[in-house]
Amino acid sequence: MLMRQDRTDAATSEALHFAQSMLDGSSTAFYEVDGRYNLQRFLLSGVPEPFHRQYVEGMGEFDPQHPRHAGGLVVARLSRTMSSRRPDEMARYRAFVDQCGIVDMMDFFFRRDDQIVAGMSVGWSKDARIPDGVEVIAQKIHQYLQFNLVGRPAGSEDGQRYGLTSREMDVVRLLCCGRTNREIGEGLKIGQATVKTHLIHIFEKLGVETRSAVVALMARPN
Known part of the structure; x- marks a missing residue:
């Protein structure tokens, strides 16, 4: 069920549900990214309201998979990203996602002309089953999602x-x-x-x- 709609077009909603179903996710969030890496125009499905509210109010600053940290990545899995950082650096964000009942997340980054213009996060709750080979699946569907969500810019x-x-x-x-x-x-x-x-x-x-x-x-x- 869509919980918040700052962006409402049908194509985005369909892409959101496609990614969530392909990855057996518990929740999905789509957002646009401006030139300063601010996240805006969210479309959420199954995202706990406390998580979204606290994220936009400041916890996003501690997110190791925020678009400003993506570099050349097209997808990233939170459990792997956090394990590559020092535990003391990730303690606050780990406590935050644990508090909201999220055990792992997969982030997609969508670009135009090498600039990230949108992203999508798929999350899994404690009761969810994360599919085997989930990162391979994510890599395979990334191009499809990017085309449907940001397409080719009109020039x-x-x-x-x-x-x-x-x-x-x-x-x-x-x-x-x-x-x-x-x-x-x-x-x-x-x-x-x-x-x-x-x-x-x-x-x-x-x-x-x-x-x-x-x-x-x-x-x-x-």
Whole structure:
């Protein structure tokens, strides 16, 4: 059951449930990452509310698998990451996850142009069965998840190909990130009526009728 929805698009929800089912996880959290490695726009499934609240209020600073520590990793397993650190460094975070009933976590990192733009955590509670070869499974599904969650960024060549203006491309990029009309308007400092007008023109130029069709078209390889 989804507990908190700062991001609400159906594709993200489906990817969340896919990862949770493939890894037999007890909980899953998707989030976006800004240029300063701040986590935002969470979509949670089965995550204990105390865990999420304390994490965003400060415990994330002690997370050894926070995106700022990911380096070139695409997936990371908390039990292995913590075992490679000094026990005194991990004591506070270990106590935190234990308190919330979490025995292990697998983190996925999703990139555009070598920059982490989103991530996903799958957690296991004390009653969960962690599948054999879970890290191999995670590696295999990472590319699928990354494509469905962040896709290929819409670039200037897309605008030229379809005759989109620079402002229409701004709208397309935000739309492909799952933003609502209100969020697009706030991000671009324009009214929602203007956003709707841009979308009408975008749909006409791309020859599509829905937002999901825009995302699918932009995700196609050049």
